[in-house]
Amino acid sequence: MRALAAVFLREMLILRRRLARQVLAMSVSPLLYVLTFGLALGGSVAVDGRSYLEFLIPGLAAMSSMTQAFAMAGEINVARFYLHVFEEFQAAPIPRLSYVLGEALAGVTRALVSIAIVLALGFLFGVRLSYGLAFWGALALNSLAFASLAVALAMLVRSHADQALLNNFIITPMAFLGGTFFPLESLPGPARAALSLLPLSHASRAARAGAFGLDPGAAPYLYLGLAAAAFMLLAIWAVARARD
Amino acid sequence: MLRLENLEKSFGPSRALAGLSLEVGPGELFAFLGPNGAGKTTTIRILNGLSRLDRGRASIGGVDIAADPLAAKRLCGLVAQHNNLDGDLTVWENLDIHGRLYGLGRRERARRSREHLEYVEMADRSASLVKTLSGGLKRRLMIARALMHGPRLLFLDEPTVGLDPAIRRRIWALVKRICQDGVTVFLTTHYIEEAEFLAGRVGFINEGRLVASGRPREVMDALGQWAVDVFAPDGHRTLFFAGREEAVGFIQAQGGAGSVRRVNLEDAFLSLTGRRVS
Structure with a gap:
């Protein structure tokens, strides 16, 4: 437990020192999406009887939670390849699970900050939705899944450049195809089925249903929980493999 | 304290260790000498869990590093060749995180952090961000951090590389004191004068094998x-x-x-x- 706390605390101390910069950086993309898609393009569009901006905000929160949780991979990469701080964890008598959980929880924390930023932006532009347990539960699980995936892939890549490729091939396509900007139900059957495999699709759907006061059902939570567990197991295996 | 039997390690086609065997007794200051690429750092990385061992057996304080790696790690402190401190954290925070990783309680961490900062003569720098420290201070902090959890065996991998002669001598004095305080020291270096000044015993490694070992005077007197x-x-x-x-x-x-x-x-x-x- 102390080891887990040590890994988490280290990330939090760093986050606290850079908080102002981080909040600014985390605000840029959501603000641009709100301005371009939410207000300019979607100003005259309604989805299921709601304004496009109301449709967009929960999806944007899900997308931000994914990108910020996955951004842990970049932090771990820097610690591993440039600062060599990862060696301190490798040499310490700590179980791999403690390291993975500590980093993953740090990713979840970053993701929660980014969700708060998106909701604040929504509030600023007049979006009033209900952000209860169904909403936060879906996004917390989504964050845990992508933070765990971040730890796993950060251990498997051989250089910082490889990490950028993963962002290009995994995170960016998922951000645009995971139900953030359009309802998956509007797609033809095979495309909808394929995109339903993405964890982000489940997170967007559940977060949106929760924010609209509807019942998302148990399925998205189960799917996200299973994804988080699978990625965490992958991360534990990958930490052992990170030894040269 | 340290026993290595036929250690072998390859990186692809390149053989880093080719049957390395040696023993270091408790309280010894052992200098492991060899040119760059001889296998010194690889040996230290394997013993500290940073690299995998292909073949052979290693034990620290009687604990097999493959059978019980966490117990073996608890006995060791590591000062790596390069700076691996957290530059964005303060001196105190670096020590505190290390103490947590080794399971020390809050009071114990605070007490040991104070003691070890005094030990390396850095008590006045505890609130400084590490990235603002000079190279010599960083190296002293790395030594304090490695000693925080009370290791019985301290690995120093090229502890003075890149430091100016005056700072190098301060580090030497510190290393001597650590050994006098009962910690076994395993030092790698390619500075001859460092090994001559510090070591009670030296081992020469070349192409992944130990080619000779003994007291510095004995090894030299053979010539x-x-x-x-x-x-x-x-x-x-x-x-x-x-x-x-x-x-x-x-x-x-x-x-x-x-x-x-x-x-x-x-x-x-x-x-x-x-x-x-x-």
Whole structure:
């Protein structure tokens, strides 16, 4: 437990020192999406009887939670390849699970900050939705899944450049195809089925249903929980493999 | 304290360790000497869980590192060759995180952090961000951090590389004190004078194998007490003599060409391997 706390605390101390910069950086993309898609393009569009901006905000929160949780991979990469701080964890008598959980929880924390930023932006532009347990539960699980995936892939890549490729091939396509900007139900059957495999699709759907006061059902939570567990197991295996 | 039996490690086609065996007793200050790429850092990385061992057996304080890696790690402290401190954290925070990783309680962490900062003469820098420290201070902090959890065996991988001579001597004094306080020290270096000054025993590693070991004086005396460097048109030669008079007599017989000096560990390494350490 102390080891887990040590890994988490280290990330939090760093986050606290850079908080102002981080909040600014985390605000840029959501603000641009709100301005371009939410207000300019979607100003005259309604989805299921709601304004496009109301449709967009929960999806944007899900997308931000994914990108910020996955951004842990970049932090771990820097610690591993440039600062060599990862060696301190490798040499310490700590179980791999403690390291993975500590980093993953740090990713979840970053993701929660980014969700708060998106909701604040929504509030600023007049979006009033209900952000209860169904909403936060879906996004917390989504964050845990992508933070765990971040730890796993950060251990498997051989250089910082490889990490950028993963962002290009995994995170960016998922951000645009995971139900953030359009309802998956509007797609033809095979495309909808394929995109339903993405964890982000489940997170967007559940977060949106929760924010609209509807019942998302148990399925998205189960799917996200299973994804988080699978990625965490992958991360534990990958930490052992990170030894040269 | 440390026992290595036939360690083997390869990185692809390149063989880093080729059957390395050695023993280090409790309380010893053992210097592991060899040129770059000889296998010194690989050995330390394996013993600290940073690299996998292909074959062989290693135990620390009687604990097999493969059978019980966490117990073995608890006995060790590591000062890596490069700075691996957290630059964005303060000196105190670096020590505190390390203490947590080794399971120390809050009071114990605070007490040991204070003690070790005093030990390395950095008590006034506890609130400084590490990235603002000089190279020498960073190295002292790395030593304090490695000692935080009370290791029985301290690994120092090239602890003075890149430091100026004055700071290097301060680090040497600190290392001597650590050993006098009962910690076994395993030091890698390619600075000959560092090994001569610090080590109670030296081991020469070349191409992944231990080629000789013993007390520095014994290893050097096997060649002789005095060396004569002769610079000839076909290259540089070193000849060894038991006495100074003999060495001086040789130079006079050669018409004064050459210089006399004491034999050093570099000579011993060169005569064993045909390679220079530094």
